Amino acid sequence: MLKLYAVPVSLYCAKLRIVLRHKQLEWEELPPPGGYGSQAYKDLVPGGSLPALDHDGHLFSDSEAIAEYLNELQPEPDMLPGGKLERARIRERSRFHDTRLEPALRALFPMIGRNPGAEAVSEKWSALAERLEQMEPLLPQATPHLTLADCGMPVTCLWIGELARHFQAPSIMSARMQGYLEGLNAHGAVAGELAQYAPRLKTWMASR
Structure with missing residues (x-):
């Protein structure tokens, strides 16, 4: 199951939602525990950045890294095409x-x-x-x-x-x-x- 930690108006969170939509992937969207910038969230994501993705217990952040991961997770349609x-x-x-x-x-x-x-x-x-x-x-x-x-x-x-x-x-x-x-x-x-x-x-x- 894909879990996306996000806030509604974050540009980078919206960017990833476009990738998820285009790939027709299902995901659960969650607010950062304790709110953005909270220690509770930093205990989960040390850098405290949004978005972050949890895929079956494997959690990582950085929108570029997540986007490329999703592109490999669901190869079609390819969003990094060509030579x-x-x-x-x-x-x-x-x-x-x-x-x-x-x-x-x-x-x-x-x-x-x-x-x-x-x-x-x-x-x-x-x-x-x-x-x-x-x-x-x-x-x-x-x-x-x-x-x-x-x-x-x-x-x-x-x-x-x-x-x-x-x-x-x-x-x-x-x-x-x-x-x-x-x-x-x-x-x-x-x-x-x-x-x-x-x-x-x-x-x-x-x-x-």
């Missing part, structure tokens, strides 16, 4: 999302619901725009197949849209990025996750 060069490019794009784009988005989180000042928001927003621009050359020409590199982007870009409205910031989504997202959102696993995630995000934003 070694194509797989390397998929990993490159996935790592860029996790280590460059998402942290630039997360840098805006402390400003939500506060009055940080236009200059402070503009600086962070420009840094996020730069990361999006840097990612464009890594994008595939089309998205007929959903890969591991694609699963973080739909929710990250949903956040970007919500934060643009919240901060009244200019759009930073290029036509190419919008076209890429439209292709992603056509996949059933992505559409299913966004249908549940979008209301959660709006509720969370309203509570700030």
Whole structure:
């Protein structure tokens, strides 16, 4: 049995739910014991990070490691396809999302619901725009197949849209990025996750 320790609005947890949906795997989703950051959860997952996966008593964390594990656990549909060069490019794009784009988005989180000042928001927003621009050359020409590199982007870009409205910031989504997202959102696993995630995000934003 697959048990996923997750919280509703975590981007990385949503990323894994897209993988699970696309693989048509069944899983039980659990909140971290004691809450995120609690000692009870750290006793289970020493790093305290989310998500974490328990598969028949074998527990590990890190969304990339879990995603690749799930891809091997259920080989079809293959989400890391092709030869070694194509797989390397998929990993490159996935790592860029996790280590460059998402942290630039997360840098805006402390400003939500506060009055940080236009200059402070503009600086962070420009840094996020730069990361999006840097990612464009890594994008595939089309998205007929959903890969591991694609699963973080739909929710990250949903956040970007919500934060643009919240901060009244200019759009930073290029036509190419919008076209890429439209292709992603056509996949059933992505559409299913966004249908549940979008209301959660709006509720969370309203509570700030």
